[in-house]
Amino acid sequence: MNRLADSQSPYLLQHADNPVDWWPWGTDAFEEARRRDVPVFLSIGYSACHWCHVMAHESFEDDSVGAYMNEHFVNIKVDREERPDVDAVYMEAVQAATGQGGWPMSVFLTPDAEPFYFGTYFPPSPKHGMPSFPQVLEGVRTAWTDRRAEVDEVAGKIVKDLGERSLALATSELPGEQDLAAALLGLTREYDAVRGGFGGAPKFPPSMALEFLLRHAARTGSEGALQMASDSCEAMARGGIYDQLGGGFARYSVDREWVVPHFEKMLYDNALLCRVYAHLWRATGSDLARRVALETADFxxxxxxxxxxxxxxxxxxxxxxxxxxxxxxxxxxxxPGQLRDVLGEADAGLAQAYFGVTEEGTFEEGASVLQLPQDNGTVADAGQIESIRARLLAARAERPAPGRDDKVVAAWNGLAVAALAETGAYFDRPDLIERATEAADLLVRVHLDDAARLARTSRDGRVGPHAGVLEDYADVAEGFLALASVTGEGAWLDFAGFLLDHVLTRFVGEDGTLYDTADDAEKLIRRPQDPTDTATPSGWTAAAGALLSYAAHTGSAAHREAAEGALGVVKTLGSRAPRFIGWGLAVAEAALDGPREVAVVGSASDPAARELWRTALLGTAPGAVVAFGSDGTEFPLLTDRPTPGAYVCRRFVCAAPTTDAGVLGEQVGVRGR
Known part of the structure; x- marks a missing residue:
């Protein structure tokens, strides 16, 4: 076992018995490289990464390769999910140097952590124009020993260039109607009108852009925006990217038709998409959206x-x-043979037609990914299909299951809390609200210290060693705010406030822009700062959304000003790259709409009050916040409102209160009213 044996990260533990003498990221590793005067090989990946596993099997488990690496390098393994800051700064360097990036990320560094050679996956022997990993190792070793001055010069230039790269994106001006219309036009140009989604292969679920489209449609009545969102959601739900038996979404589709997924299933994708489908149902009443939201939550x-x-x-x-x-x-x-083995001849034939299973297969070796083709012409009794699905799911459960990375990431759990809380509220599933509350309790109990500082990860109930980054504070605050609206428990609003206070004091730069790491975080070659979405909302725009919601709940001018300051970047990027600033566009929609502040005064034991509360939660007004309870509770929105009823306000200027759920529905944009 090497130095990774004591790690909490399942990904690092996968490499603990490699012949490579791996070091975890830290000063000790770089001091060792300095002492030995050798370069550092930095390998970054994550546990569900297919090509990370491939390179590990081909190279890192090879004794001769391991021996060469140990002799000529200090080798560091990083779980990008534990250290998104380390991943971000070196991915920026990789992308700047090569024009592309991905995982596994392979970077060679000086003992001062300065990068000088980059790559991703390297095969064990040369193929497809790529050098072999042993060739790369030999080339880097030769350059280090024979051309050291050149290596140092390259490394210094790369670090200097990274340090001089400026966002130059921030503006104090909020995005307005024209900016959001331009972003919608940009998305329309990239929209795949035949298959849904945006762009070509590989095709990723556009969760953040879909949330923007739903909010834009709710605020403006844009039928085009709603249609793009609805059609994209249907295409994904019918495709192989969605697990037709067990629910839940895979990471992405390798083709533009959503047929063959990259099969890893990530918590963040499923949390974001669960919420999108729940919001789509809220906007349209779609049975498919309801089914997918609930199945994804249950998954x-x-x-x-x-x-x-x-x-x-x-x-x-x-x-x-x-x-x-x-x-x-x-x-x-x-x-087809596997279907017959489980279902028998007649039902197997029906299952083949219903799920698009072909004799030649849609994947590899004659196998098919299950889909729900729209034009399969299959007429089947719903009960029969459910029986088939249940039998196939039971049979699948007997297969060797994929491995699970069981570390708890704060940010992604925050996204899950928000999704489960809202889905539970919409569909009368108190069990889902309970699961959301339990996850939130864990975040408070394990991840928060006495100073309300947030840890990035935990595992088996033990807190991890790494500090939370901006997305952790923002997404956990988002989850707590959603939970506060759904449960009527003001304590969650307080916890969100603790986290957002840290955002204001530790993550905001002198120019008002947001950084991904706190001001007292480990100093890297560059302090990471990125307002664009990746697979998850950027920490920058997620923070803007949580700050805006908290300000709507409390009337805090400081939080509102910080949110508006952060949204300036959306004005700059919205028309240029709307697919990559989707969450920021969604937050901008909320800011333009208010967001609306809904106070429902009443008792949870009163059916009329509960109907008003549910109506408020079902409103489609972008980013609306909801407070429920009696006057004098922990929700500032309820202060000095002794009369039972619902109050809809914007910037704390309120319409007349109502006890009529129909009137309230019109005020908050409930579908059909």
């Missing part, structure tokens, strides 16, 4: 929930097939 609870009440990070793409091979997708795909 998260069933397969990702940990024993401590939090949610695990991911399920692997790979698992063992019937021949004992560890391959991608083995758990999920079916051949």
């Amino acid at each position: 998260m609870v069933r397969e990702l929930r940990t024993g401590e009440g939090g949610f695990a990070s991911a399920l692997d793409a790979d698992s063992e097939d019937a021949h004992g091979r560890h391959v991608e997708g083995a758990y999920y795909v079916w051949t």
Whole structure:
């Protein structure tokens, strides 16, 4: 076992018995490189990464490769999910140097942590124009020993260039109607009108852009925005990217038709998409959206929930097939013969037609990914289909399951709390609200210290060693704010306030822009700062959204001003790159609408008050906040409102109170009113 044996990270533990003498990220590793005067090889990945596993099997488990690495390098392994800051700064360097990036990320550094050579996956032998990993190692070693001055010069220039890169994006001006209309036009140009979604292959679920489209449609009545969101959601739900048996979404589709996924399932994707489908149902009443939201919520609870009440990070793409091979997708795909073995001849034929399983297969080796083709012409009794689905799901459960990364990431659990709380409220599923509350309790109990500082991860109820980054503070605050609205418990609003106070004091720069790490975080070659979305909302715009909601709840001018300051970047990027600033656009919609502040005064034991509360939660007004309870509770919105009823306000200027749920529905944009 190497130095990774004591790690909490499942990804690092996967490498603990490699012949490579891995070091965790830290000063000790760089001091060792300095003492030995050798370069550092930095390998960054994550546990559900297919090509990370491939490179590990091909190279890091090879004794001769390991021996060479140990002799000529200090080798560092990083779990990008534990250290998104380290990942971000070196990914920026990789992308600047090569024009692309990905994982596994392979970077060679000086003992001062300055990068000088980059790559991602390297094969064990040369192929497809790529050098082999042994060739790369030999080339870097030779350059280090024979051309050291050149290496130092390159490393210094890269660090200097990174340090001089300025966002130059921030403006004090909020995005307005024209900016959001321009962003919508940009999305329309990139929209795939045939298959839904945006761009070509590989195609990723556009969760943040979909939230913007739903909010824009709610605020402006844009039928085009709603149609793009609805059609994209239907295409994904019918495709192979969605697990037609167990619910939940895979990371992305390798094709533009959503047929063949990259099979890993991430908590963040499923939390974001669960919320999007719930919001789509709220806007349209779509039965498909309702089913997918609930199935995705149930998937998260069933397969990702940990024993401590939090949610695990991911399920692997790979698992063992019937021949004992560890391959991608083995758990999920079916051949016609496998269907017959489980269902018998007649039902197998129906299942083939219904789920789009073909004799030639849609994946590999004659296997198919289950889909729900729109034009399959299959007429089947709903009960029969449910019986088939249940039998296939039971049979699949007997297969070797994909591995699970069971560390709890604060930010992604915050997203899950928001999704489960709202889905539970919309569909009268108190069990989902309870699961959201338990996850929030874990975040408070384990991840928060006495100073309300947030840790990035935990595992088995033990807090991890790494500090939370901006997205952790923002997404956990977002989850707490959603939970406060759904439960009527003002304590969650207070916890959100503690976190957002840290955002204001520790993550805001002198120019008012936001950084991804706190001012007292470990100093890297560059302090990471990125307002654009990746697979999750950027910490920058997630913070803007949580600050805006908190200000709407409390009337805090400081939080409102910080939110508006952060949204200036959306004005700059919205028309240029709307797919990559989707969450910021969604928050801008809320700011333009108010957001609306809904105070429902009454008792939870009063059916009329509960009807008003539910009506308020079902409103589609972008980013509306809801407070429920009696006068004098912990919600500032309820202060000095002794009369039962609902009050709808903007910037604390209120319409006349009402006890009529129909009137309230009109005020908050409930569908059909």
